[in-house]
Amino acid sequence: MPRTARIKSDSGVYHAMVRGINRQDIFQNNEDRIVFLEKLSAVKERSECSIYAYCLMSNHVHLLIGEGVETISQIMKRLGSSYAYWYNKKYERIGHLFQGRFRSEPINVETYLLAALRYIHQNPVKAGIAQSCESYPWSSYHDYINPERTAKSLTDTELGLKTTGGLRQFAEFHQKPCSNDLLDIDDVTRATDALAEQLIKQVLGGRTTVDLLEMPIPERNMLLRKLKALPGVSHRQIERVTGINRNMIQRA
Incomplete structure (x- = not known):
């Protein structure tokens, strides 16, 4: 059966997610998470993409990415291959690390962007492994709320902060719960x-x-x-x- 064609984003921005094969963990410890972020930073530099948000969970990763000189498929392939090669070598394993191809959803309006930002940052809270966005260390939420960290982070925070109206509004927006499994549509305008x-x-x-x-x-x-x-x-x-x-x- 042929694969369903990936829906192209008019804005070039996507909410992407990769999961471990058979839902297995893709991070065993903090070193693995640090290396993944290093790989993401290297891919960002090479592809000239924008990273608006990320969240590393135990067996999957959420990313909010804006395309640069490479497509979302090229970006995710480069990232997945690079990390899987390192991971397999470290743990002396062979075979696929990620389950199938990555999932993605086009982000075509600013309100979708906000919903995706909040959903990604609240993922640990919804999973019951964190009390708040701020208490989970492996997401880009800290890059937004900590000005000292923002200057040297891989996260492009300007668009998210501008769209929400500033740092205070950004934090308040993230205190509201999400209700949708993929993207929170409560505050999203209707699709064209x-x-x-x-x-x-x-x-x-x-x-x-x-x-x-x-x-x-x-x-x-x-x-x-x-x-x-x-x-x-x-x-x-x-x-x-x-x-x-x-x-x-x-x-x-």
């Missing part, structure tokens, strides 16, 4: 019809209205729930693209 159509068609995978109507109800409802979970996409937009009645969408 063009973007919504692109997102919906990717999930549908070529299925037509007739295909949807002929599906077993549980299978169709599962697909509709995936569509409803798309960040910024409204029921009206789902109805327009799929041809499925809005009441049916709401009941799924």
Whole structure:
């Protein structure tokens, strides 16, 4: 089965995530985390990309990246290969370290950027391993709130601080909880019809209205729930693209 084409970001900014194969840990200790950040810094310099946020968890990593002279796929391939080579050599292992290809979500408006920033920094809190963003040491949150650290960090903080309105507003924004598994959409403006159509068609995978109507109800409802979970996409937009009645969408 062919791979689903990756949705391109008009802004060149992506929320990307890589996970350990079979959900295995990709960091055994702090040295591993430090080396990963060093690899990320080297990739940033070579690709001239922007790093707006990062969070290193035990078995996965979240990144908010702006493309430079290389595409997001090239950036993530270079980063993954470099770290996996080092990790396998250190622990005398062979085989893949990361599970499949990385996941990514295009960030096309400023409010998506804010939602992604907060989601990434709150990941340890949602996972129950930290009481607050500030208490977790392995995220870019500290680069934002500590001016002394910001000057020498790999995180590009200017856009995030400017978009939230400053340091105080940035900290206050991060105290509000996220409710979405991928991106917090509570404070996000609706996707444009063009973007919504692109997102919906990717999930549908070529299925037509007739295909949807002929599906077993549980299978169709599962697909509709995936569509409803798309960040910024409204029921009206789902109805327009799929041809499925809005009441049916709401009941799924």
